[in-house]
Amino acid sequence: MDKIIIFDTTLRDGEQSAGAALNIEEKIEIARQLEKLRVDVIEAGFPIASPGDKEAVRRIAQEIRGSSICGLARAQPQDIDAAWEAVREAHHPRIHVFLSSSEIHISHQLRKTREQVLEQTRTMVSRAKGYLENVEFSAMDATRTDPEFLYQVLTAAIEAGATTVNIPDTVGYTIPWEFAKLIDGIVENVPNIHRAIISVHCHNDLGLAVANSLAVLDHGVRQIECTVNGIGERAGNASMEEIVMAIKTRQDLFKYATNIDTTGIYKTSRMVSELTGMSVQPNKAIVGANAFRHESGIHQDGVIKERTTYEIMDPSSIGLAGSALSLGKLSGRHAFRKRLEALGYTLSDDDVNRAFAAFKDLADKKKEITDRDIEALVAEELRTVSEMYHLEQVQVSCGDPSIPTASVRLTGPNGQLLSDAAQGTGPVDAVYKAINRLVQVPNRLTEFSVKSVTAGIDAMGEVTIRIESDGKGYVGRGAHTDIIVASARAYMNALNRLLSARK
Numbered sequence: 318m319d320k321i322i323i324f325d326t327t328l329r330d331g332e333q334s335a336g337a338a339l340n341i342e343e344k345i346e347i348a349r350q351l352e353k354l355r356v357d358v359i360e361a362g363f364p365i366a367s368p369g370d371k372e373a374v375r376r377i378a379q380e381i382r383g384s385s386i387c388g389l390a391r392a393q394p395q396d397i398d399a400a401w402e403a404v405r406e407a408h409h410p411r412i413h414v415f416l417s418s419s420e421i422h423i424s425h426q427l428r429k430t431r432e433q434v435l436e437q438t439r440t441m442v443s444r445a446k447g448y449l450e451n452v453e454f455s456a457m458d459a460t461r462t463d464p465e466f467l468y469q470v471l472t473a474a475i476e477a478g479a480t481t482v483n484i485p486d487t488v489g490y491t492i493p494w495e496f497a498k499l500i501d502g503i504v505e506n507v508p509n510i511h512r513a514i515i516s517v518h519c520h521n522d523l524g525l526a527v528a529n530s531l532a533v534l535d536h537g538v539r540q541i542e543c544t545v546n547g548i549g550e551r552a553g554n555a556s557m558e559e560i561v562m563a564i565k566t567r568q569d570l571f572k573y574a575t576n577i578d579t580t581g582i583y584k585t586s587r588m589v590s591e592l593t594g595m596s597v598q599p600n601k602a603i604v605g606a607n608a609f610r611h612e613s614g615i616h617q618d619g620v621i622k623e624r625t626t627y628e629i630m631d632p633s634s635i636g637l638a639g640s641a642l643s644l645g646k647l648s649g650r651h652a653f654r655k656r657l658e659a660l661g662y663t664l665s666d667d668d669v670n671r672a673f674a675a676f677k678d679l680a681d682k683k684k685e686i687t688d689r690d691i692e693a694l695v696a697e698e699l700r701t702v703s704e705m706y707h708l709e710q711v712q713v714s715c716g717d718p719s720i721p722t723a724s725v726r727l728t729g730p731n732g733q734l735l736s737d738a739a740q741g742t743g744p745v746d747a748v749y750k751a752i753n754r755l756v757q758v759p760n761r762l763t764e765f766s767v768k769s770v771t772a773g774i775d776a777m778g779e780v781t782i783r784i785e786s787d788g789k790g791y792v793g794r795g796a797h798t799d800i801i802v803a804s805a806r807a808y809m810n811a812l813n814r815l816l817s818a819r820k
């Protein structure tokens with residue numbers, strides 16, 4: 318069976334999603350999870366973009382051994398040199414050079430001639446090739462490029478040493494049968510195409526990214542570029558979980574295999590959502606909260622009699638524990654640890670102890686603890702950013718009529734106890750103002766959302782916020798049965814991220 322190379326660009330194109338800024342530690346954590354998932358190539362970032370991006374790619378290249386590590390570069394000497402410096406310590410390094418090929422981009426953005434683009438392709442691919450063997454070239458906006466010119470660009474890139482040529486649908490414009498025809502044209506008209514792997518990179522502006530990526534497999538494409546949860550520029554990229562599960566589920570049609578350990582899909586999706594602060598819509602294919610939920614009586618009846626009546630995939634194949642047993646007040650540490658393992662967590666004894674204490678606390682307030690509750694608890698306990706300020710206590714008084722008032726107590730950077738109080742337009746505003754009086758970092762709240770982790774009046778609330786300071790965005794998350802406490806924790810989380818980024 319032919320293998321399809323899964324090239325994951327969650328840490329590069331995914332991170333370009335509006336508001337999805339990740340710090341270095343978070344990028345490394347996601348890269349480790351992608352390696353566990355057995356992703357073939359991890360595009361770890363765009364090293365020239367910022368010193369932080371370059372450092373993240375370098376650290377990932379130093380640590381990850383099971384996946385190839387790729388750095389993105391414009392077709393510019395300084396980009397290629399920076400990409401090489403960042404990936405050079407990887408076990409299997411790759412440089413990904415891109416240059417626009419469409420007339421719209423060439424004339425309006427690059428302001429160059431076609432001859433100049435061809436020359437730049439040759440010299441810059443050669444420059445990357447001078448550093449390493451594994452060079453990918455992308456003809457940006459390929460799907461809006463004159464096919465005859467695209468053939469010339471690809472021929473030049475392969476001639477100069479590109480081992481993978483990527484055909485990006487940069488603006489999510491193409492449709493499956495048109496894209497398949499374009500790939501056929503490339504196979505027929507690029508004389509040296511047999512010397513390179515053909516890759517695709519589809520954006521989702523028309524909701525066709527996954528369909529377009531799958532439609533070209535039978536036409537010679539052997540690498541698909543995608544992201545976890547489909548995050549990415551604008552409407553996002555092709556979603557990795559949808560591509561992998563489509564290939565696996567429809568083996569009758571797709572005679573291909575991927576290396577992906579699909580049982581890690583759910584955990585990876587949760588991690589990416591948690592760290593980027595980008596929620597997964599409930600009806601999202603494969604990883605949405607409703608993806609394996611049956612609501613109508615007829616469907617429930619069918620699934621009880623025989624799962625396959627209404628389920629085309631087994632939830633366990635993406636790592637959904639699907640446990641019938643829920644934990645509660647009387648559950649012990651052993652049962653809790655077993656459930657953590659079933660959910661794919663490998664935690665140190667200290668982390669298990671902290672999560673167990675939080676679990677007992679929650680069990681006092683909530684009768685039945687589900688897997689989603691446990692995930693929220695663990696996420697809460699393991700927030701990756703080290704805290705400079707820690708929330709010790711928050712109290713509010715509010716109602717109608719009343720002036721919402723909050724008092725908060727924090728531990729500061731040197732372990733000192735700090736407390737203050739403030740009034741606001743509502744309880745959350747009052748809490749945030751009280752925290753601001755103590756932490757004193759100017760910022761603007763740009764997004765605030767609250768959702769319940771599970772159904773039920775005793776459910777935990779999960780708050781996601783975004784703040785902006787000096788033009789940079791920071792995500793914060795908090796979970797608790799009391800949404801004011803969850804809101805305070807989310808704010809502290811965002812502030813701590815901001816402070817740690819500045820440090």
Ligand code: KIV
Nearest residue numbers: 415455457458485487
């Ligand atoms: O969408 C795009 O064209 C890209 C390239 C850099 C491959 O992300």
Ligand code: ZN
Nearest residue numbers: 330487518550
């Ligand atoms: Zn892209």
